[in-house]
Amino acid sequence: MFHHLLIFFFSIGLILSSCNDSDTPENDNPNSSLQYDVITVVDGITIPWGMAFLPDGALLITEQEGELIHVKNGTKTKVAGLPQLFYKNQGGLLDLELHPDYENNGWIYLSYSGNTENDGQGGNTVIMRAKLENNMLTHKEVLYKATPNTTSGGHFGSRLEFDRNGYLYFSIGDRKKSGQNPQDITRDGGKIYRIHDDGSIPTTNPFVNENNAKKAIYSYGHRNPQGMALHPETGLIWTHEHGPKGGDEINIIEAGSNYGWPKITYGVNYDGSEITDKTSLPGMEQPIHYWVPSIAPSGMTFVTSDKYPQWKGNVLIGSLKFSYLNNCYLNGSTVEKEEKLLEGMGRVRNVRQGPDGYIYVAIESKGIVKIVPKNS
Numbered sequence: 001m002f003h004h005l006l007i008f009f010f011s012i013g014l015i016l017s018s019c020n021d022s023d024t025p026e027n028d029n030p031n032s033s034l035q036y037d038v039i040t041v042v043d044g045i046t047i048p049w050g051m052a053f054l055p056d057g058a059l060l061i062t063e064q065e066g067e068l069i070h071v072k073n074g075t076k077t078k079v080a081g082l083p084q085l086f087y088k089n090q091g092g093l094l095d096l097e098l099h100p101d102y103e104n105n106g107w108i109y110l111s112y113s114g115n116t117e118n119d120g121q122g123g124n125t126v127i128m129r130a131k132l133e134n135n136m137l138t139h140k141e142v143l144y145k146a147t148p149n150t151t152s153g154g155h156f157g158s159r160l161e162f163d164r165n166g167y168l169y170f171s172i173g174d175r176k177k178s179g180q181n182p183q184d185i186t187r188d189g190g191k192i193y194r195i196h197d198d199g200s201i202p203t204t205n206p207f208v209n210e211n212n213a214k215k216a217i218y219s220y221g222h223r224n225p226q227g228m229a230l231h232p233e234t235g236l237i238w239t240h241e242h243g244p245k246g247g248d249e250i251n252i253i254e255a256g257s258n259y260g261w262p263k264i265t266y267g268v269n270y271d272g273s274e275i276t277d278k279t280s281l282p283g284m285e286q287p288i289h290y291w292v293p294s295i296a297p298s299g300m301t302f303v304t305s306d307k308y309p310q311w312k313g314n315v316l317i318g319s320l321k322f323s324y325l326n327n328c329y330l331n332g333s334t335v336e337k338e339e340k341l342l343e344g345m346g347r348v349r350n351v352r353q354g355p356d357g358y359i360y361v362a363i364e365s366k367g368i369v370k371i372v373p374k375n376s
Helices: 002-017
Strands: 036-045 048-053 059-063 067-072 075-079 093-098 108-114 124-133 136-145 160-162 168-172 191-195 217-220 225-230 237-241 248-252 289-291 297-302 315-319 324-331 334-341 348-353 359-363 366-373
Touching: 036 059, 036 067, 048 108, 048 348, 048 359, 048 366, 059 093, 067 093, 093 160, 108 136, 124 168, 136 191, 160 225, 168 225, 168 237, 225 315, 237 297, 315 348, 315 359, 324 348
Parallel strands: 048 093, 225 297, 297 348
Antiparallel strands: 036 366, 048 059, 059 067, 067 075, 093 108, 108 124, 124 136, 160 168, 168 191, 191 217, 225 237, 237 248, 248 289, 297 315, 315 324, 324 334, 348 359, 359 366
């Protein structure tokens, strides 16, 4: 079995490496904790929002504008059968996640902004699953549709993550209605949700017995979470979310907890005016880390690979605002140090550790790159 796994991981690295179109300049920063090369794996993608590694070594990538791209052996193919999108500003085709038992059941999970009601009122976040057959999505099922629809093009959230028990977590941003949605469990928006893989609601969700509550809600008081990852040791769901001007946060998600937005925040309005003078209140969770000024975080992965001994145990988070990959050194749940990687390459939209152990980074207006340690 171990021999077969080695062959599998090697073949994935070989297949993806064969897709390389060009090499970017290597990292020669003497202050970096690890010297590495950056290799372009897939180019020519404007906003690569989500990505997932298939067991046969192929790579699936969502392009926000509305394309699902299948890449194998250097060949890019557009997948047909996508749902109709409400494409506007931050909306479009968003995150992508495979079922933990994908090899046996073939389920692919997608998030996007859509209008399944066809009411002409804009859209909201949709969670669906489908299967990939002959470069077409089939067996499409909508598992969750946020309401109400709105013509706003902001704050869809949309990250997806499975935990060890097979529950699917996803985020929906406050849809730019911070005064209405995040603190109200009868409304969608500004929440982390938990469902079964078929869309049914777990009976152990924290608000299943609350009158008029959205039963899929797992935590609330969020602004716009665009990063979500399963901690490799604790099995807990970590997220990060966009603050306003300042106040981006990393949070560890607990059932039924209130993360405070907009009652508490470390940020201010974009014009500099005050949102609240409170950074803490009883019954509201504190972030384990926050940024002032905002870095505009997107994408999140924990480093567990032996290929990066200096980074093992860290969490990597993309910065849209400053165009770098943020390497957070952790001591338990404390960020002790931060290091900037891939500076100046472009807005980092997503980051994933592949099954071959390498870190893959989605960069806007470029595509997917791979971080390869020197002398590896």
